[in-house]
Amino acid sequence: MTHPExxxxxxxxxxxxxxxxxxxxxxxGADRFYRHVRLRNRIxxxxxxxxxPCFTLYTFLLPSPVAxxxxxxxxxxxxxxxxxxxxxASADAPPEVEAARPLIEHQRGQLVRQRDALASVxxxxxxxxxxxxxLMMFAPAVERGLRGLREMGMxxxxxxxxxxxxxxxxxxxxxxxxxxxxxxxxxxxxxxxxRIPDEG
Amino acid sequence: MDQRAQMSVQDARYGxxxxxxxxxxxxxxxxxxxxPELRRDLVQEIxxxxxxxxxxxxxxxxxxxxxxxxxxxxxVSHLIARRRRKAERLAGLDEVDTIAGPDDPExxxxxxxxxxxxLATIHRLKPTDRQVMLLxxxxxxxxxxxxxxxxxxxxxxxxxxxxxxxxxxxxQPGEIDP
Numbered sequence: 001m002t003h004p005e006x007x008x009x010x011x012x013x014x015x016x017x018x019x020x021x022x023x024x025x026x027x028x029g030a031d032r033f034y035r036h037v038r039l040r041n042r043i044x045x046x047x048x049x050x051x052x053p054c055f056t057l058y059t060f061l062l063p064s065p066v067a068x069x070x071x072x073x074x075x076x077x078x079x080x081x082x083x084x085x086x087x088x089a090s091a092d093a094p095p096e097v098e099a100a101r102p103l104i105e106h107q108r109g110q111l112v113r114q115r116d117a118l119a120s121v122x123x124x125x126x127x128x129x130x131x132x133x134x135l136m137m138f139a140p141a142v143e144r145g146l147r148g149l150r151e152m153g154m155x156x157x158x159x160x161x162x163x164x165x166x167x168x169x170x171x172x173x174x175x176x177x178x179x180x181x182x183x184x185x186x187x188x189x190x191x192x193x194x195r196i197p198d199e200g
Numbered sequence: 201m202d203q204r205a206q207m208s209v210q211d212a213r214y215g216x217x218x219x220x221x222x223x224x225x226x227x228x229x230x231x232x233x234x235x236p237e238l239r240r241d242l243v244q245e246i247x248x249x250x251x252x253x254x255x256x257x258x259x260x261x262x263x264x265x266x267x268x269x270x271x272x273x274x275x276v277s278h279l280i281a282r283r284r285r286k287a288e289r290l291a292g293l294d295e296v297d298t299i300a301g302p303d304d305p306e307x308x309x310x311x312x313x314x315x316x317x318x319l320a321t322i323h324r325l326k327p328t329d330r331q332v333m334l335l336x337x338x339x340x341x342x343x344x345x346x347x348x349x350x351x352x353x354x355x356x357x358x359x360x361x362x363x364x365x366x367x368x369x370x371x372q373p374g375e376i377d378p
Binding site for chain 1 (some may be wrong): 218219245251314318336337348349350
């Protein structure tokens with residue numbers, strides 16, 4: 001039989017000699033969060049910087065006017081996504097602001113943020129590219145109707161199918177992950193209401 | 201107050217709290233992260249957050265609750281990020297029957313054996329139950345646990361009751377199901 005007080009004493013005895021890190025180490029580590037955010041932003045902006053000149057070139061070089069409009073729309077979509085990323089990154093709260101909230105609020109806040117980010121992937125990061133990519137891929141059909149569609153051939157159709165399947169797959173996986181997070185949020189809400197949930 | 205003076209007040213408040221709570225932070229990090237390398241990072245991350253937090257701590261709650269709040273919140277973020285990379289099956293207090301863990305032949309004392317088994321059990325728990333158990337073992341009162349976690353008094357009481365029942369049963373050596 002182990003009394004709870006014995007367990008507490010044994011637990012508190014462990015790591016009793018632990019010392020805090022030196023203040024210089026703490027100060028050096030304090031900027032890590034901001035460095036991480038800056039690096040993430042740079043990668044995302046670099047991806048945009050790669051797409052924009054590429055598709056801007058297409059708007060001048062592609063032979064089909066419809067495909068050129070499509071390429072232009074992809075550039076607009078990329079600028080829109082970059083603006084969204086910029087706005088989202090600026091809204092990131094530094095960790096110390098978040099960390100002072102009670103655990104359950106902090107946890108809920110984190111889960112809600114992740115859920116919203118996952119649920120909005122389709123709307124904010126996939127859908128904006130749909131008109132441009134659609135026009136580029138279906139340019140022959142838009143210009144020449146059924147004959148153009150036939151001219152796209154099997155290769156063109158497979159490319160379209162792959163694009164649709166991959167985009168839908170990404171969308172679906174993100175929605176599924178968002179639903180799982182919603183379950184965890186519901187459980188936390190149940191906790192706040194003093195019910196004991198079956199946590200996920 | 202100029203920035204330098206403010207910084208030295210922040211350093212002094214952090215220094216005092218860090219010395220007082222360093223062992224508790226280390227134990228808490230053990231409860232959240234089994235990997236020693238990652239645990240070192242987590243401990244440092246907690247201390248960094250704590251140092252930053254003393255720039256704006258104005259007695260919103262007791263210093264003890266403040267430190268545990270910061271430490272647990274950083275650890276929960278760590279746990280959520282890790283579970284995104286590696287899913288693991290976690291249990292609720294109601295599903296855990298005994299304080300069981302692998303028998304460590306290296307542990308020289310009964311105290312160490314008990315602490316090791318407690319740790320193995322804590323690693324199996326879902327985040328909320330884990331938080332309450334860690335805070336209970338640090339001897340926080342039910343009211344303080346409620347203040348740190350934001351759980352209602354009823355939810356804390358149910359969990360403490362389950363923890364007490366669990367700790368009153370004989371500890372079991374043996375492997376834990378992953």
